[in-house]
Amino acid sequence: MIIEKALKILKQPVCDNCLGRQFSQLLSGFTNAERGRAIRMVVAMAADAGDASIDASSVPGFKLRNKPSVSECPECSVCFGIFNELGKYAKKAAAQAKKTEFSTFLVGTRPSSELAAAEDALWERVGIDHCEPLKAEINREVGKLIEKQIGKKFSAKQPDVVFLIDLTAKAVGMEINPFFIYGEYQKLKRGIPQTRWPSGKYKTSVEQITAKPFMRATGGSGHKFHGAGREDIDARCLAWRPFVLEILDPKKRDIDAAALAKKVGAGVKIRNARLSDIAEVRKLKEARLDKTYRALVKCSAPVSRKDLAKLSALKQIGQQTPRRVLHRRSDLMRRRSVKGIKAKYINAKSFELTVKGESGLYIKELISGDEGRTTPSVSAILGVQCVCKELDVIEVHVK
Ligand SMILES: [Zn+2]
Incomplete structure (x- = not known):
């Protein structure tokens, strides 16, 4: 099967990288060039043994004993010799690298339309079992060269910078990750x-x-x-x-x-x-974090200490989006809970309120009632209009 596929691929001139890459998912610990070399050697032996279906031009560079050899290696019809140029791209990346301080990098390649079309045509002809895309191999091989040149680490996970190889423009760009x-x-x-x-x-x-x-x-x-x-x-x-x-x-x-x-x-x-x-x-x-607030509340009419005790009835609150944020939030009804409430009497017209509220509870409106858009509210329970004069977040409850 492998040899049959190899013979099919070798109907067009391909380099060792491009041959081996079609078998990339078989065996680990080898480069595609090594895979390609090994397969080509077996094919060359078969040709030398007299397999009539194999043309000597499929295995250029091998010295056959029983047939005339083909010494001239034509240019690869899949990558057009790109693997001989990777050193140039690594050098360009190294020059970019001087602009910034980092420790890990990743490489991304944008193939030219010519390369993409050549790869598609090969896959259409021979199938894609066991293969790897050309750009994945380029990314990895250039990555190895860059590692050697600049001593930084190739990392697919959260790299500090990404080198972008543009094979059409023959240029290397660099993106610095935040x-x-x-x-x-x-x-x-x-x-x-x-x-x-x-x-x-x-x-x-x-x-x-x-x-x-x-x-x-x-x-x-x-x-x-x-x-x-x-x-x-x-x-x-x-x-x-x-x-x-x-x-x-x-x-x-x-x-x-x-x-x-x-x-x-x-x-x-x-x-x-x-x-x-x-x-x-x-x-x-x-994260939906509960918060505890402290509010200074002013009332339009006197309230007693006894009145304030009624506020413990505030538990489940229906809140229509407050008027003050309506210009940037959609008008929705939400249910939010009050998880704890305490009022401290200051004088007849003011008190300090401590409220632990579910994430998303609007405290100013819980106090004012927002003209009936928040219900129940401090104002409704006390029967006087109340406003929040000062508000502090005193605890963010990190779960
Ligand atoms: Zn090639």
Whole structure:
């Protein structure tokens, strides 16, 4: 079977790599060039033994004893000799590598349409059992050469950079993968949004304040901030909220995250800073974390300590999307639970409320009732209009 397939392939001139690659999924521990060489040797022996179905031109370069040999090797009709040029691509990659600091890399190849068509034509003729695509072999073989040249590690999993070989342009590009830093933040000042505000309405954000020392250390071109939820702009976050900071295009990766976290200033504090990855971003985004809030509540009419005791009745809350976020969220009805509530009397018209709420519960509306869109509410139970004057997140319940 193998020999039959080999003979079929050898009807057109192919190099050892392209021959061996059609049997790539058989045996491990060999390069495709080695596989191709071994198969061709067997075919050459069969030709020498007098197998009339094999033309000597199928096995050029072998010295046959019983037949005239063909010494001239024609150009491979599948790869057009690309495997003789891989060293040039590795050199170009090494030159790109000087621009940035990294330790792992991956190689990607974009074949020319000519190469893609030649491979398709071969597969159509001989089938695809046991084969490997041309670009996969190029990626691996160039990867080996780059490893040797620059002493960095080839890694399919989360590489720092990706070298892109464009076989049409005969060029090598480099993409720098983002760099991720995990941390937990406190926002100690009101009036700062969590992420950069596109309109420039707010001069700064937790994102910008946090990113500053990390941008300087890594030479990144930009950043993204992935928080485990977010607090309102006018709310403080006294709890430690998990986040991942993503640095785009970092030129340096060897940083001391904990030391840089100490340089984050002006209203934001960071702890537990360390290196992270994209998987942790996904995890953070999916996490539905309960939060505990402390609110200063003002009432339109006097309430008594006894009235405040009634608030323990707040358990299952129906919340229609608050009016203040309707411009960016769809108008939906949600059910959210209050997992704990405590009120501390300050005076007849104000009290402090501590609420543990399920992820997604809007606290300001839980207090005001949002004109009947949140029900039941603190206002409805007390029978007076209440508003949240100050809000702090005091605990993020990380499961
Ligand atoms: Zn070839």
